[in-house]
Amino acid sequence: MTTTEKAVPESEQTTRALDAAGAVGASGTHGASGAAGPSGTRAASGAAPASGTHSLSGAAPASAAQRWAGRVLSGLAVVFLLFDGLMKVLRAQPAVEGTVQLGYPESTVVGIGLILLACLALHLIPRTAVLGAILLTGYLGGAVATHVRLLNRLFSHTLFPVYVGVLIWLGLALRDAEVRRGVLARGGDLVVPPRPAGGGGGA
DSSP states (O other), rough: HHHHHHHHHHHHHHHHHHHHHHHHHHHHHHHHIIIIHOOOOOOIIIIIIHHHHHHHHOOOOHHHHHHHHHHHHHHHHHHHHHHHHHHHTTTTHHHHHHHHHHHHOOHHHHHHHHHHHHHHHHSSGGGGGGHHHHHHHHHHHHHHHHHHHOOOIIIIIHHHHHHHHHHHHHHHHOOOOOHHHHOOOGGGGGOOOOTTTOOEEEE
């Protein structure tokens, strides 16, 4: 066998070795960027946001007993406020005398009654129930301030509007699971959305 005949097989062996090394490198690159990358992206940006969304917006629906208890409490507050507002709008003598005794001019009785009825109407509409409850809370807060200014008795006069406000919010929370979760939410229930994968966070 000549030197040329020996050189040819050696060159073929070298070429095959280089081809094998290139195939191994390509497969390693594919495994690192093709498989690990997409799976890492799904783990970072797919599963975590889904669980976070459930924690933020998912709330157990109110049971039948809770809904009925909420209706009873809300009904008590609504009946009282409706009666008070109508008495003022109709300028009933007890309503006029009571308003004047609290230091308000007689000419403001009808206006106060209309404001109360407007806030109550918003509270009775399901889509604006929370807004109505907030406005009624402000109205009742003004009543508390009035009694404080007149140095009226604490539990029978000054805190009476607070009792009505508690009935409003407790009844609404028992009827609406989202309101109940918002009022009674703990800090641990708030989930911060994860940062997107590949975002720059270096100093």
